Structure formats: structure tokens, C-alpha cells
Amino acid sequence: MSRLKRIAAWIEDRLGLGKSMQPMMDHQIPRRTASFFYVFGSAAMTALAVQLVTGVMLALVYVPAADMAYDSLLHLTFVQPLGWFLRGVHGWGSNVMVACVFLHMIQVVIFAAYKYPRELTWVVGVLLLLCTVGMAFTGQVLRWDSDAYWGLGIGASIMGRIPFIGPEVVHVLLGGPIIGGEALTRFFALHVFVIPASLIGLLVVHLMLVLKNGVNEWPIAGRRVDKKTYRENYEKQVEGKRGVPFWPVAAKKDMIFSACVIFVILLCAAIIGPIGPSGPPDPGIIDTEPRPDFLFLSLFAVMALLPPHLETAFILIVPVLAIGLLIAVPFLSGDGEKHWSRRPVALIVLGLVVINFVVFSQLGVTSPWSPEMKAWSGTPTPVEYVEGRTPLELQGALVLQNMQCRNCHSLDGEGGRRGPALDAVAARMTENQLIRQVLQGHGNMPAYGGHLSPPEVTALVSFLRTLNGGGIRPRARPSIMPAKPGGPSAAPDVGR
Numbered sequence: 001m002s003r004l005k006r007i008a009a010w011i012e013d014r015l016g017l018g019k020s021m022q023p024m025m026d027h028q029i030p031r032r033t034a035s036f037f038y039v040f041g042s043a044a045m046t047a048l049a050v051q052l053v054t055g056v057m058l059a060l061v062y063v064p065a066a067d068m069a070y071d072s073l074l075h076l077t078f079v080q081p082l083g084w085f086l087r088g089v090h091g092w093g094s095n096v097m098v099a100c101v102f103l104h105m106i107q108v109v110i111f112a113a114y115k116y117p118r119e120l121t122w123v124v125g126v127l128l129l130l131c132t133v134g135m136a137f138t139g140q141v142l143r144w145d146s147d148a149y150w151g152l153g154i155g156a157s158i159m160g161r162i163p164f165i166g167p168e169v170v171h172v173l174l175g176g177p178i179i180g181g182e183a184l185t186r187f188f189a190l191h192v193f194v195i196p197a198s199l200i201g202l203l204v205v206h207l208m209l210v211l212k213n214g215v216n217e218w219p220i221a222g223r224r225v226d227k228k229t230y231r232e233n234y235e236k237q238v239e240g241k242r243g244v245p246f247w248p249v250a251a252k253k254d255m256i257f258s259a260c261v262i263f264v265i266l267l268c269a270a271i272i273g274p275i276g277p278s279g280p281p282d283p284g285i286i287d288t289e290p291r292p293d294f295l296f297l298s299l300f301a302v303m304a305l306l307p308p309h310l311e312t313a314f315i316l317i318v319p320v321l322a323i324g325l326l327i328a329v330p331f332l333s334g335d336g337e338k339h340w341s342r343r344p345v346a347l348i349v350l351g352l353v354v355i356n357f358v359v360f361s362q363l364g365v366t367s368p369w370s371p372e373m374k375a376w377s378g379t380p381t382p383v384e385y386v387e388g389r390t391p392l393e394l395q396g397a398l399v400l401q402n403m404q405c406r407n408c409h410s411l412d413g414e415g416g417r418r419g420p421a422l423d424a425v426a427a428r429m430t431e432n433q434l435i436r437q438v439l440q441g442h443g444n445m446p447a448y449g450g451h452l453s454p455p456e457v458t459a460l461v462s463f464l465r466t467l468n469g470g471g472i473r474p475r476a477r478p479s480i481m482p483a484k485p486g487g488p489s490a491a492p493d494v495g496r
């Protein structure tokens, strides 16, 4: 024991860590703030620590490559001993951390802790919230299952609507026009390097600000914040008997609550298990009913329920407005009353935000995920299009139906409008161009190369070849890569 102490003393003599921690431990706080209302911030930090440890462990096994991510997740979940538990802890740790951050913010608003001199602490706190949300979103994408795939698809189409620079933003986000390996690599980099580094840096600043300006005192009705006298009054509240040292009086409560938080995370992971994966990512499966994680459910519900012509305005204006307003809070009301009974507007606004979040999250569980895309998947192929076809062509019509191409393409005026109508596609494209379009995708069309077997492609294309809008001969259209007869994927060009 004494040897251990000597080693500790040796290190302390050189590093001086204990000495520099001393002011943090000893700093006096107002007696009433050593309360369980003040524990949510430290609990969020505890959850963050859990995330860092489990995140590093997951990264040891996870493969951030589009064709292996999903399999490495399955490996983690089903093969690696206790891998499922590790994934569960990381997933639930994320939810619990978000919950703690929200509770912390709610407490700060109710106690008006953002008022002078803690405006900057609030602003840094808002940035920390954005980082936390960013972690939750990028983490959900790393699951690389069908929820992640379509979640990202929706996210990208939202970004694509930004006027003028939309397509460029999508390109930067996804590394290309479609969701592929580049997108996963980018989200991996964001999730493990960029956002955590920002988060930890901001957290240090946040803590320094808390230390510098003191823990917010318990609000008392009638005691107003006046920028001239505030600091002097605060000093009086932590002096002598009226204050208590942070360690161990308040820290004890922080530690008790943090222990509960860790317990809840472990319990959820053990009983409910890991979150997802929800089936392999596959552009051909549009029937997955993907749901975002709980944090984004409310946003998702708003998007699903909003009339389509309002979506773009909502997407572009509301986030900017919301973040701007949030940052502006301490500047709109930086002094005056702190007690909740004297701040009805602040509390009503808080109440409305919380109620909206809860109600829309609830709606998010049941609302159709994307009315635009779900609408056509069940529409049968019109009879005229399949009458008198060869078995191979009929087989192709089935593929078209099963792969739900009509979510984006119409036949006989029925179907999605994201891609061109296919009624006369054979009049526009040669067989090779059709094959390439299906295998490689193009523009906003996903590539089906990995999701269709060669015979399915052959059947599909032979069906597409019958869609000539009433016998117009195909006219080769200009293409970036001219189709070479006899090329790698080309079948012999009959009928041309």
C-alpha cells in the first residue's frame, strides 16, 4: 500500500494533476445546489464515458466498408462472445446520453441558469447538444442496415432540396450521388474522429466556464439578476456556512445518479438487447418501413405528415430558426427574475416544446414513413403490358414488380415520378444501355447490380425491351460510355 502511495506521490510530484484538480474539487457551491436537480450534466458525461469505452471496443471489430459493415455487425451480434451486449450498451448508452442532455437542458431552463454571467456556458451547451445529436445520427448510419440506408436516403433528399447548392451538399455528404461506400466512410470518420473530438473539446470549455462562473444558485422569487451586483451577491452565497465544497457534498449525489445511469444502460442492454440491425441494406427492398432512432422519430413524423409542398420550406427554415433561437435565449432574457413562478412565458414555451416532441415521437411510431415512395409498390403491372409475352419477358415483368421499380417509375401513368416513365423506354435505350442502367444505376437511380442475379437481369431487360410505346425502333441515345456489343455485360443484340 505504502509503495503504491509512493508511486502516486512520485507521479504527482512531476505531473501535478492532483494539485490542478484541487480547485475543481474544493470550489464552494451554494448549499442548496448540492441537490439531485443538478446531477443531469454529470450523468451525461458519465454516459459519454461509457460511449467512448464501448465505441473503441466496437471499432476493433466493425469494418467501415459498404460491403462488409453489415456482415461485421452480424458477426459482432451473433458470433463474437458478448458482442451483442457490447452493441446493446453502446446503443442504449446513446439513448441514455441523449436523455440526460435533454434533462440537463430542461433543468437549466427551469432554473434560468443561462442568465448572466452564464450566457457563454449556454451557447457552448447548445453546440454540445448539436454534437450529441450528430453522434446519434451518424451512429445510426453506421449500422448500415436497411433503416440506415433509407434514413440516409431521406436525409440526402432533404439536403438535395437546398436551393442552388443542394446537389453539391449531397455530394459532399455522401461522396457521390448515391449511397455507397464513400458515404459510409464519411460517416465513420464523422462518428469516430470529427464529432467526438469537437464534443470533448467543447466539453472542456463548458466545464471551465462552469468552474469560472460558479454553479447556478437555487432561484428565489424576487431575487433578480442584475449584471452590476450579481457576482458580488453570488460570492456571498458561497461564503462560509452558506456554501459547501463541491467534493464530496455535491459530488456524492452526482456519483449516485451516475451509478444509476450506468445501471440502467446495462439493464436495457441485457434485457432489451442491441438496437438493430434491421435487415441488410438493399435498394430493392422498399417495404422495410424503416424508422429512425427515437431521437429523430418526431422529426420523421413531421416530415411524413406535412403536405409535400410545405416540406422544403420546413426543412430549410425550421432547423436554422430553431438553432438560432436556442442560441439567442440568454441574449433575449439575460437578467431579471430567475424563479420559475415569475417566468411564465419561458415555462410555457418549454412545456410546448416538450409536449410537441413527445406527441410527434409517438406519431413517428405509427405514421407512414414516406408517403411518396410507399404509394405505388402494390400497383399491379397493367394487363396490356404482359399480354402475349414470352415466359422470359413475363419473368422480367415479375422482377420489375418485385423490385418495386414502380416506386420511382410509372407504367401507363401509374407509379412514382422520381424516374422517367418506362412505357416507351425501349424506344430510347438499347439493350446494353438498359443492362447498364439496371446494373450500375445512374443519377438518382440506385444500382441493382448486387441485388439481381444475371438471369433476373436478362429477364428484366427482355421485358423492358418490350416497352417500346407501340413499336418505335430503339434509337441509341448519346451515352457517356458507348455500349460495346460483346462487352463484359452485353448479351447479343438481337432485334437491332
Ligand code: HEC
Pocket: 400, 403, 404, 405, 406, 407, 408, 409, 418, 419, 420, 425, 428, 434, 437, 438, 442, 443, 444, 445, 446, 448, 460, 464
Ligand atoms: C429510387 C428510385 C428508383 C428506383 C427504385 C428505380 N429507378 Fe430507374 N431511374 C430512376 C431515376 C431517377 C432515373 C433517371 C436517372 C438518370 O439516368 O439520370 C432512372 C432511370 C431508369 C432507366 C432509364 C430510363 C430513361 O429513359 O432514361 C431505366 C431503364 C430504369 N431506370 C429502370 C429501372 C428498373 C428496371 C428498376 C427496378 C429494378 C428501377 N429503374 C428502379 C430512379 C429509380
